[in-house]
Amino acid sequence: MRAVVADLAGSRIREVANEGMGREGVLRFWFGESDQVTPDFVREAAMASLQAGDTFYAHNLGLPELREAIAAYTDRLHPGRGAAHWLDRVAVTSGGVNGLMLASQTLVDAGDEVVVVTPAWPNLAAQPAIMGARVRCVPLRVQAGAWALDLDALLAAITPSTRLLIVNAPNNPTGWTLSADEQRAILAHCRRTGTWVLADEVYERLYYAHDTPNGAASSFLDVAEPDDRLVVAHSFSKSFLMTGWRLGWLVLPAFLTEAVGKLIEFNTSCAPVFVQRAAQLALARGDEITPGLVAHLRTCRDTLVPLLQALPGVELAVPKGGMYAFFRLAGHDDCLAVAKRLVREAGLGLAPGSAFGPEATGWLRWCFASREPQRLIDGVDRLKGWLAGQARL
Structure with missing residues (x-):
């Protein structure tokens, strides 16, 4: 076994979830997915595809009809170039995580330097490490519970020796987002250093501010030049309620598309046709899914955050994007131990922050x-009651 694989850390979120296995009545908020099922019409499209016999291989890059739908969707969110511009820049992948891994396989050699903005979903740093890269983390800074980018520090960390920058915004877990001006500055600097940018934008539509014309978070695609060294990862999981379907896509420079298609052949061959048919309908009827989902998530956020902020010792800022409240409790620094105790003692399942970086x-x-x-x-x-019990000890 390769040493880098042997040394991979296990999921601390799963470690906490294992504490809840077999326990009745635990309120589970540890995983990053909605508890709403995929809409009926999307599921029915998959079943119709199976009934029609769509059980064979597809093109490595995805069904032409789905790629056309993704290109049109991309142009609606990022207008100005036309759907035809995006069509030969789309690769359908077996989930967003598969797309991110394909990007690392395409761009990273052993020994390359990769910079990751953290905290971040652990896969973002682990995937280039699996490829043998030297991963450097540039942390966001915290002020009054809000996470923000030290742009000067990030740009200083990106040098001509930096092969790849990985950034996730809107961010899991913090809810931090990038501004268009920050994205322009990052791209301009990476052009000078010859650095690729891998942007994980799977939460692009889960955005609650009102400062963009399309209601989505600012994207690198809005400010990039056509041949920038930029790969953007997307997924059907979050915005279309399709986490278990394992389907995503990459938007990449046209000259990379064929190479990524070859890598898809060696990884998964292709995404299942019936899943792609369902996704095609999800895009066609997306206005029946995503706007209502975002409105509901805003209600959820605006229900939870003030209640948490009212608890003694809680530090928390309102997230602009994503689906997470990220907070800390004064005097409870061992978040993994606290998360496990909350499962056992309060029936409350949360994810420990240490899962996303030190x-x-x-x-x-x-x-x-x-x-x-x-x-x-x-x-x-339940959290309030647990905290009160700790205060009495």
Whole structure:
């Protein structure tokens, strides 16, 4: 076994979830997914595809019809170039995580330097490490519970020796977002250093501010030149309620598309046709899914965050994007131990911040994508009771 594989850390989120296995009545907010099922019409499209016999291989890069739909969708969100511009820049992948891994396989050699903005979903740093890269983390800074980018520090960390920058915004777990001006500055600097940018933008549509014309978070695609060294990863999981379907896509320079297609052949061959048919309909009827989902998530966020902020010792800022409240409790710095105790002693399942990088040690992530906001209220009541019990000890 390769040493880098042997040394991979296990998921601390799973470690906490294992504490809840077999326990009745635990309120589970540890995983990053909504508890709403995929809409009926999307599921029915998959079933119709199976009934029609769509059980064979597809093109490595995805069904032409789905790629055309993704290109049109991309142009609606990032207008100005036309859908035809995007069509030969789209590669359908077996989930967003597969797309991110394909990007690392395409761009990173052993020994390359990769910079990752953290805290971040652990896969973002682990994937280039698996490829043998030297990973450097540039942490966001915290002020009054809000996470922000030290742009000067990031740009200083990116040198001509930096092969790849990986950035996730809107960010899991913090809810931090990038401004268009910051994206322009990052791209301009990376052009000078010859550095590739891998942007994980799977939460682009889960955005709650009102400062963009399309309602989505600012994207690198809005400010990039056509041949910039930029790869953007997307997924059907979050914005279309399709986490278990494992389907995503990459937007990349046209000259990379064929190479990524070859890598898809050696990884998964192709995404299942019936899943792609379902995704095609999800895009066609996306206005029946995403706007309502975002409105519901805003309600969930605005239910949970004030209740948490009212608890003694809680540090938390309102997230602009994503589906997470990221907070810390004064005097409870061992977040992994706290998360496990909350499962056992309060029936409350949260993710430990240390799962997302050492700079997030002491923090907890609460996924607020709950079908019933009352579950969030009940969860806060459990946390409040647990904190009161700790204060009496």
